[in-house]
Amino acid sequence: MKDFRSDNTLGASPEIFDAIARANTGSMTSYGGDEITERVRVRCSEIFGREADVFPVLTGTAGNALALAAMTPPWGAIFCHEDAHIQRDELGAAEFFSGGGKLITMAGADGKIHPGDLQRSIDEIRDSQKTAVPACISLTNATEAGTVYTNDEVGALIDVARRNRLRVHLDGARVANAVASGFHAFEGVDILTLGASKNGTLAGDCIVVFDRALSENLSLRWHRAGQRLSKMRFLSAQLEAYLTDDLWLRNARHANAMAARLRDAIRDSVEIVRPVDANMVFVRCPPPAGFLFGDWPIFGKDVYRIVMGFSTTERDVDDLARSLILSRTQVKS
Numbered sequence: 606m607k608d609f610r611s612d613n614t615l616g617a618s619p620e621i622f623d624a625i626a627r628a629n630t631g632s633m634t635s636y637g638g639d640e641i642t643e644r645v646r647v648r649c650s651e652i653f654g655r656e657a658d659v660f661p662v663l664t665g666t667a668g669n670a671l672a673l674a675a676m677t678p679p680w681g682a683i684f685c686h687e688d689a690h691i692q693r694d695e696l697g698a699a700e701f702f703s704g705g706g707k708l709i710t711m712a713g714a715d716g717k718i719h720p721g722d723l724q725r726s727i728d729e730i731r732d733s734q735k736t737a738v739p740a741c742i743s744l745t746n747a748t749e750a751g752t753v754y755t756n757d758e759v760g761a762l763i764d765v766a767r768r769n770r771l772r773v774h775l776d777g778a779r780v781a782n783a784v785a786s787g788f789h790a791f792e793g794v795d796i797l798t799l800g801a802s803k804n805g806t807l808a809g810d811c812i813v814v815f816d817r818a819l820s821e822n823l824s825l826r827w828h829r830a831g832q833r834l835s836k837m838r839f840l841s842a843q844l845e846a847y848l849t850d851d852l853w854l855r856n857a858r859h860a861n862a863m864a865a866r867l868r869d870a871i872r873d874s875v876e877i878v879r880p881v882d883a884n885m886v887f888v889r890c891p892p893p894a895g896f897l898f899g900d901w902p903i904f905g906k907d908v909y910r911i912v913m914g915f916s917t918t919e920r921d922v923d924d925l926a927r928s929l930i931l932s933r934t935q936v937k938s
Contacts, residue, residue, distance in 0.1 A: 607921060610899040611803075612779075612884065612914035618805035618856060624846035625807070625839055633838045637661070642841040648848045649799070649813050653791050658820040660812040661840045662832045665690075665778050668798035668810045670698035671830055673743060675814075675823040676772040676795060679705035681740030682730050683774075686711060686718050688749045688903060690776060699743075702830065707737040715879060716750030718742075720761045727769050741772035741795075746783040750904075751864075751885030753783045756790035763793035772796075772816070779803060781857035782883035795819065805856045805915045806843040856915035860884035863913035863922050870926035878904055886911045893932035896925060 608614045633639040637660075646659045662668045669691050677683055683699060685692055687710040691699045700706055709730055711722050727739050744762060746754045754762075766773050773793060777783070778800035791797065795816040802808055812827070814820050827833050834840055847853050861884050868881040876889040889908050892898040898909035913922070 606895060606897060607925065608897045609911045609913070609925065610897050612860065612912050613803055615914040615916050617807040618846075618852060618915060620846045620849075620852055621806050621843050624842040628838045628842035635835045635837065636833055637837040637841075639838045639841065641838045641845055645811070645841050645844045645848070648845065649811070652848065653797075653813065653815070655791070655815050656817065658814040658817055658823075659844075660814070660823060660827045660832070661834070661837060661844055662810055662812060662827070663808060663834075663840070665776075665798060665800055665802070665810045666695045666698050667830060667832050668812045669695065669743070669774075669776055670702040671823060671826050671832065672774050672796040672798055672812050672814075673699045673706065673741065674702040674704070674826055675819045676774065677703045677706040677740040678738070679703060680738050681706045682709045682737035683707065683741055683743055684709050684711065684718075684723060684726055684739070684771070685743040686713055686716060686745065686748070688716055689743060689745050690749060690778065691743055693749075702826065706740065709737070715752040716745070716748030717752060717754055717758065718744065718762060720765050723762060723765050724769075727765070727771070731769075739769060739771055741774055742766050743774040743776055745776040745778070746788055747779040747786070747883035747885075750879045751883055751887060751910075752880050753786045753788055753882035754790075756788060759788070759790040760793070763790075767793065772819075774798070778810075779857075779883060781853045782861055785854055785857040785861050786882055791815070796823075801844060801847050801853070803914070804847075804853060804860070806847050809840045809843050811844050857884070860913045860915055860917065863917045863919070864911075866919065866922045867911065867913070867926055870923070871929050874930045878908055884913045886913075888929070890929060890932065893928040896928060
């Protein structure tokens, strides 16, 4: 049974296991004071062109929730897309860790927020003087619809946030896939949740703090939430390997290419309901026998998500394409 429900179902890159083995020698300072964690900080600063602090975490949910809590008071409003992971999939973690922060959601085509809608939503919340106090926006790139915000689109949303004195969080669960598609607009982002586990690590993502004035607050929350591992070197070793020799981008480029390969193979036979910008393909076609897809009813009846990963092979894609086309042909007949 071939499982295309998520890139979470795949294993880890060999480079990650090698890095863990290398870290398993001698002794190192505990709780994130080790040299490997510091090298991750330096590497993130190099990659994103800004001095940054880093806080490795075990899960993306922890990363998002702690990042948002560091810039949102209990009475604060967090503006996000209605299909954002923090809204649909994290069991109120952002609200819990912020002590009451309120998610304010907006619709938007292809998983994207429009600047005009964001400004109207901010004005509505601010003018109410009762709902919440605008605090930050949370953007997702690549989006939950498999699309990628362009640099100009993100820049326009950051401009709205800055005019309204709001902080900016970027949920980068699949940010490598977005970068591989040409995204690089990190200027103006205060905190990035850098996803890694979907793209080749064994376990572990990273909170990257660009506005370092937020780091002390976040450091305390990181510890209190149980995310400050005693043997942090093993988590940081994965992140260091992930960011070395562009492994994160090589893995993402491959996953994106496999999604494009599937799109091109089936586009004349199977309905594709969202643009394919990254590593996800949304189709209106039940899974053929022998394949698992993610059920995605928020995009309509009989819509399924197909996700490619760093270890998806061309043969995997070609077998799937043939089966999808055959299945669709049989349904029509």
